[in-house]
Amino acid sequence: MIRRELIKFAGGAATGLAFTPLPWRLLGDSAIWTQNWSWMPRTPRGEVGEKEANCTLCPAGCAVKVRTCGGTPIGVWPRGEAMCPAGFAGHTLPWHPLRLRQCLNRGRVSSLEEALEASRAAAEGGLAVLDMLPGRTASLLHRVHLSGIANARYIPAPQAEGGTARAMARLAAGSVQLSAELGRAKTVLSVSTPLLDGWAAPRRTAANRGFTLWQAESWRSRTMDLADSRLLIRPGSETALLLGLARQLLQTAGVERRARLLQGFDQLQAAIAHAAPAAAAERTGLSEDRIAALADALLRGQPSLVIADGDPLGGPLPEDARLAAAAVNVLLGAEAFSTRREPPVPKPWRCIECTRLEQVDNHSIGLLIIDEPAPGLALPWAAIAPKLKPEGALVVALTWNRASYARRADWLVPVPVYLESAADAPPPPDTGSWRIAVSPAVLNPPEGAIAAADFVARLAGAEPDSAARLEERQKLAGEEELEAAPAPAFTRILPAGTDGAQLAAAAAANLEGPPVAAHGWRQASVSPLLGKLWQEWDLRPAPGAVTSHPETLRGLGWHADSGARLESEAGQMQVLLEADPTAPSGIIALSAGPAYAQICEAAPNGAWRLKNPKVVRS
Structure with a gap:
């Protein structure tokens, strides 16, 4: 074959290839083949149905409809109220790439029985359960089961949400739990808190939310963009802004007269002595007129509410900012706070008391069980590590994923996720009227997965019956009628033991x-x-x-x-x-x-x- 024939053959082949259906057929077949590999998820076949449920991915507990096909959830829609984007994708969580599906012991595949055996041996050195999402029925069951174990402790992880309400509870008469009521407020000041982006339920923060929002923050957040008025402040200047605001409010005769009757007023005066308008303006980056306009808006637009909780992933605001926010709320009358009623608890349940993380002695925990039931829960390991014994401490993470505590935990034990077992959401921070929001079990969890409360029950030698206990509590909630909670009475403006000079120093400190x-x-x-x-x-x-x-x-x-x-x-x-x-x-x-x-x-x-x-x- 001569060169001319080779060129003619190549040219003819190239021309024919452009007109033959073969390459296009191969492309089409390849597209079909790559969608039907054995490991690809399949569209389920079967009867199509719907189940009413609540989304328990966050405390909002939004009412939803779960659409199923052949018993498999294929979609989630809101049921008569707003819902965040995560709610629409929540049914895909069981197939998350980071999903933990088997017990791991330092990376080695193990079994649930081995994890329990190792935990029983380590529990003799002091057992503690760290609940990353407190307030659920599972949280109560942890406390019930731990009551049967000597020297056991239940530790609720600190939450950014509700920090201002907890500071307000320290100013009220008696021992009460309080909640901010967005539905009562006409004017809201949110300080470095994602009020419209996950802090409150979407149904209470929609466009027709019913209150005027002032957002004070150091960056352009989604809440800042959606707020009615925006205050761009310097990072770390939240306490300075709130003390400057308190000083402005005390210039009103009626406000000062009421404040003088409260305990802690002298300490508040010491704190605001250095919060002159010029000093507050310099520290925050706002003008004096802007701070005065904010104080006037809060006074004229009552009931007013100030929230200074912080960010759930960026971290809570320091205690001095929460105390200053509580003082401003009291100066404004605190009409938008209500007493939170305790969720119903069956009488036979005996719960141990909660222990705050800062109350736990260093080097006192031999077995730490971390209950991490959902995505997005965070707590610095640097706050946990000092509590463990220097030698021989065992960390067991009852978790949904292979990422969060994989480097820290000795054992990773899989737990059911949303729609794999019946579960309820913790109480929301934006209302005191509780309701038990439950998501049903639609799917079967992976083999070897166990509910965190059932793991602790087996460790305590009790019956692992968390699903039945949740049903019992839910039934009790439907039968029991609670009287309206009395309005909280505030006797203080700063908690006992607060040093006004230290509060002023914290406000003036640079980041x-x-x-x-x-x-x-x-x-x-x-x-x-x-x-x-x-x-x-x-x-x-x-x-x-x-x-x-x-x-x-x-x-x-x-x-x-x-x-x-x-x-x-x-x-x-x-x-x-x-x-x-x-x-x-x-x-x-x-x-x-x-x-x-x-x-x-x-x-x-x-x-x-x-x-x-x-x-x-x-």
């Missing part, structure tokens, strides 16, 4: 390290499908994104659109540097996930902070 405004959406890790919100639609910052003004990035020597590591003394996390010309200058906004808490330390004032942070190029 250590770079001005990082950490924030996060707790539901971001519910499903990979939610990545569309930041990867395709650009509706939210991606977890791990560091956003700042281009000039701020250049001043720090960072380059936009590049990967980096955020390092601290407690650990490191991967971040992506992004430039945003609309971002406030000088502020570094970090979209934090649960990994952020693991590189933070818990400060004595309750806040999380990065110790000696630095950004290193990847």
Whole structure:
């Protein structure tokens, strides 16, 4: 064959290939084959139905309809009320790529019986259950079962949500639990709290929410964008703003006259002595007129409510900010707070008392059981580690995933997730009228998975019957009629033992390290499908994104659109540097996930902070 024939053959083949259906047929068949591999999820076949339920991925407990096909959930829709994006994708959580499906002992596949045997041996050195989502029926069952174990402790993990209400309870007469009532308020000041982005139920924060919202924050959050009035403050200046606001309110004769009758007024005066309008304006970055306008709006728009809880993933605000917010609420009359009624508990249940994490002695826990039932729950490991015994301590994580405590726990034990077992949501922070919001069991959990309360029950030698106990409590809630809770009476304006001078010093203190405004959406890790919100639609910052003004990035020597590591003394996390010309200058906004808490330390004032942070190029 000569060269001319080769060229003619090649040219003819190329021309024929363009017109033959063979390559297009191969492309079509390949597309079909790649959708039918054995490991790909299949569309279920069977009877289509609907079940009424509640979404228990967060305390809101939204009413939903679960659409099923052949008994498998294929969609979730709201039932007569608003719902967040995570609620629509919640039915995919059982198939999450990070889902834990078998017991692991330091990475080695093991069994539930081996985990129980190791736990029984370690419990002799002191047992504690750390509940990452307190307030559920499972939380009560932990306390019931632990009552049968000597020297056992139940530790509810500190929650950012409800921090202001807990500070208010310290000012009320008697021992009460309080809740903020958004439905009662006409004017709301939210300080560094994602009020419209997960803090409250979507049904109470929609466009027709019924109250005027002032948002004070150090970065342009979703709540800031949706607020009626915006106050861009410097990071760490929340206490200064609230004390300056208290000073403005006390200039009204009626407010000062009522405040003088309350205990702790002298300490409040000592705290606001250095919160002159000029000093508060300089510390917060606001003008004096703006702070005065805020005080006037809160007085004229009563009932008013001030919330200074902090962010569930970025960390709670320090205690001094919560105390200052409580004092401002009392000055405003505190009409938007109500007494929370205790959820019904069957009389035979005997529960041990709760122990706060800071009350636990260091080096006193031989067996720590971490109950992590849902995504987005965070607590710095630096706050937990000192409580463990230096040698021989065992950590068992009853968890849904292979990421959060995989590096810290000796044992990982899978638990059922949303729609795999009957479960209820904890009480929401935005109302005192409780209701037990229950999600039913629609799917079977993985083989070897066990409800956290049943694991503790078996450890205590009790019957593992958490599902029956939840049904018992739910039935009791439907039968029992509770009287209306009396309105709380406030006798103090600052808690006993508060030092006004220290409160003033905390307000004047400058933030250590770079001005990082950490924030996060707790539901971001519910499903990979939610990545569309930041990867395709650009509706939210991606977890791990560091956003700042281009000039701020250049001043720090960072380059936009590049990967980096955020390092601290407690650990490191991967971040992506992004430039945003609309971002406030000088502020570094970090979209934090649960990994952020693991590189933070818990400060004595309750806040999380990065110790000696630095950004290193990847």
